[in-house]
Amino acid sequence: MAEATWSVGRIAERCGVNVSTLHFYEKKGLIKSWRNSGNQRRYKPDVMRRVAVIKAAQKVGIDLESIKLAIATLPENRTPSIKDWEKLGTLWRDELNAKIAYMKKLRDSMTSCIGCGCLSMKKCPLYNQDDKLAIEGSGAVILDRV
């Protein structure tokens, strides 16, 4: 059972994603499969954990490219162990901590800055916080140029 091989539809069902998503992830290099004699995808069961981890990481705002890089640190030649996975978790937990801290800073500036006169100027703390960690990739950077 532990070393069974899985079809794309079964993986999709178990992971709660569409088949097209699995195709997409494969094309992006996030997961791997081999083909059976009829050219259909077959998976090792650990792909489910990979998909689950991808989804978990996305939830905390990590994009697929970064997830791909992180996943690339997993061993190629053997099924990743609990320890291997935990390392990823730790990595992302740190990132998440940083994001939380950033959002707290934003929150604390929010009420005061939004009503105050500084908002469109370069002194405003809401603008001048380090936004390398910005949740949405873009949107940042812009207001510091004034």
Add this chain to the structure above:
Amino acid sequence: MAEATWSVGRIAERCGVNVSTLHFYEKKGLIKSWRNSGNQRRYKPDVMRRVAVIKAAQKVGIDLESIKLAIATLPENRTPSIKDWEKLGTLWRDELNAKIAYMKKLRDSMTSCIGCGCLSMKKCPLYNQDDKLAIEGSGAVILDRV
């Protein structure tokens, strides 16, 4: 000075955004202008605060549509007061608090769940947390269907 009218280029420069962004926001109904005799946009100075608020809200992960709805609560017939703006700030601060709380929950599940056996199943706390507040709009919802 306080009641001066501004051209699109000057607003763009003061707010640190592109002219095209202001066109875009106007098309989306987030800001307003009128035209001079030569069909060029003219703005009241409070549009700068609007733009600034839009950018601030984006930083905390609020999408333009929600920002538009929030801005729509501002008075139409007069320049919004500090109090009006502060109401928005308070609203978003609450939203941000909820997001922070959500991310903390994710963080606490992260290390333990990622390595554990529950990750691809419906019992995993990492999946079954309320994800209405998900940072990235999509990506959520999916793993609860298993």
Add this chain to the structure above:
DNA sequence: GCTTTACCTCAAGCTTGGTTGAGGTACTAA
């Protein structure tokens, strides 16, 4: 054996939040 379901590939489409470019008009400064 036959039907239904699952799978395949490739291309095109969708959403958000803009940017870029073409072709043309208006304003400003010397």
Add this chain to the structure above:
DNA sequence: TTAGTACCTCAACCAAGCTTGAGGTAAAGC
């Protein structure tokens, strides 16, 4: 008056992260 900017509109494009559809093959159930 004449450059040189600044502005106008409209359409097309970009990136991420998928989804949808067309046209065709494989596998599974009765």
